[in-house]
Amino acid sequence: MLRILQKFGGTSVADLDRIQAAAKRVKQEVDVGNEVAVVVSAMAGETNRLVNNATQISSGYDTSEYDAVVASGEQVTAGLMAIALQHIGIDARSWLGWQIPILTDNIHGKARILEINTEVLSKKLSEKQVAVISGFQGISSDDRITTLGRGGSDTSAVALAAALDVDRCDIFTDVEGVFTSDPRIVGKAKKLEKITYEEMLELASLGAKVLQTRSVELALKYQVPLQVRSSFSDADGTLVVDEDKTVEQELVRGIAHSNDDAKITLIRVDDRPGIAAAIFGPLTDSNINVDMIVQNVSEDGKATDLTFTVSRSDFDRALDVLGKSKEELKFQRLIGDPDVTKISIVGVGMRSHAGVAQKMFTALAERGINIQVISTSEIKVSVLISSEYTELALRALHTAYGLDAS
């Protein structure tokens, strides 16, 4: 007997037929004697519909009311899933965030889970009642509904999996697993059998939209055995595991890309101590995160060029903030470019191998692709290139690192 958590994303519960298909997957686990907790997202499109309603009334909506509105989507799916399970003879009930409770902080719209009381839930599971839990939502200490941010159902699932100490956490989604690169662009992309938490974390934060970044952080922290798999096929998915559980140590496990960045360059900015703080301070104050940063060596010791990236949604605001500081920062010109793509290679094997980045630079150079900014970490190398080269770069790198399906 195992304890399993199954998480069904929005496309896996998109309509009544799919909810019933998902219920059959739950039944398979119940039928072999397993204890099953289920976490559900809102039916695909529902959260957007609810968000639009709130936004149309007021652009500056109260986030606690926004949460009350959008959390209803997962409430509906949980109830419908419980009914679907009962209809096929499975003892089941729905659980809303506040009923468990899943206690969060009170940062509405992007709350963090503080504590999950699993006492009753765990007892019900051991009595073989399936618990169908609304993802994405929790309750604050002052009894208001909170939500965990877009994609937050993944986080709900992993946090519950950890709290319930499950033997396996299956994330059902609309892709068959984690691929070496985006299969819609790289035709030869392969499904990975296994990937480490660290690699998944990098891929998730670098643009692979399979799992929410925070859910992977949690899975790593609590060593939750994750499987990403398709709700539309019975094929094995991708196991997300600890590093010592992966057999082959490939140099590069996957290649991600993201169009969420925009580049900003300050031309001939004052080259003096404290200038970085003077530039990034106002951005931080405006809640704008800066990602990649490059500062050119100053030729005359007086002025230098500084390039960095921000989230594309913050682009206009960032230009505005910097424009207002022009006199203080004494730069000559401010150049913005939103048409950039970040391409990243990720693999734990990089730790112990030299020359991995060099191969990337060479492969891109051979195709005439100019690298605008580089940033590296222990297990990834990211480069910023002009967006028009995205497909070319992804395919070239996929081949260069020997990832192409045979």
Add this chain to the structure above:
Amino acid sequence: MLRILQKFGGTSVADLDRIQAAAKRVKQEVDVGNEVAVVVSAMAGETNRLVNNATQISSGYDTSEYDAVVASGEQVTAGLMAIALQHIGIDARSWLGWQIPILTDNIHGKARILEINTEVLSKKLSEKQVAVISGFQGISSDDRITTLGRGGSDTSAVALAAALDVDRCDIFTDVEGVFTSDPRIVGKAKKLEKITYEEMLELASLGAKVLQTRSVELALKYQVPLQVRSSFSDADGTLVVDEDKTVEQELVRGIAHSNDDAKITLIRVDDRPGIAAAIFGPLTDSNINVDMIVQNVSEDGKATDLTFTVSRSDFDRALDVLGKSKEELKFQRLIGDPDVTKISIVGVGMRSHAGVAQKMFTALAERGINIQVISTSEIKVSVLISSEYTELALRALHTAYGLDAS
């Protein structure tokens, strides 16, 4: 300074424009210094959509899960209304049934309110924060969401109005008030300025769909000053008041009709003591309510005919139940007729005036309308007629009792 409760029904919050229009009505009360509690229904059509989803998955759905699903409709409206109020500068927050809490029994799908804790709510109102409360829902003692049955938001509103001891409870709907008869059929129907609780109660249970019957019972019990009015106009609505507050004592206040009944006749059923119990026992066991009953005088002392009405939705089931008891009841024939309409005249003036019913029978007879069954109470007379005469009967009675608009 008054304390007001405003209840907005489904058509009054049918879309974002109407929610914003309703918010402006709330603002009018706030602007003159009143404390305002708001009760909202689900956006028109939303509850049906949710019910259909549940029903499509399983006809024998679990009512506690049904409640979790359908209660989401009012949750969404409450959040959106709070946002709409904040958008026009009004301090407001949404309250779900479980947050107040509105404690109910655990009869899911048609729960009854047991207790409302208004301590926090009342404090917030006195601090001039508008409380936007999800109608139709409560919480059971075991922390599950309950709903109060279709139209239950009226009951939520009146129960909260009583618990909050409001000075006025305005029920905003899509009609201008309570009319002497259905204005869609009786062109000369008039809006009533006032009506007594008892009259409203009879009209509500006899087919006038302005207010849910249980909400009127509560209003009577707690003497809640109700006003039924249109959310689409500024005209005065109808005040529902205690009998001593109505000035004119009209004989008949209103004429209602209902197509929710079906007639069943047992031909030549055994005429012996206990036969009624033998007939109605199995129906009661099957949860089928019997309304009007007529038993003919037995000519030979051996067998008689028995006619009664059941809800049209129970009609097929009732015939089925009785058919199975044919041998025991020894009736000759079972005749069912769903094409009947119940027409009722209602008025507290009947108590002290003879001849009110006679005028009804005469008016119908003059138009050749056959009365199939009669039932009376202190303040109403109901007759069952063939449905095809509905409009004719309503207009004739409206004229006969002097209710026509001049």
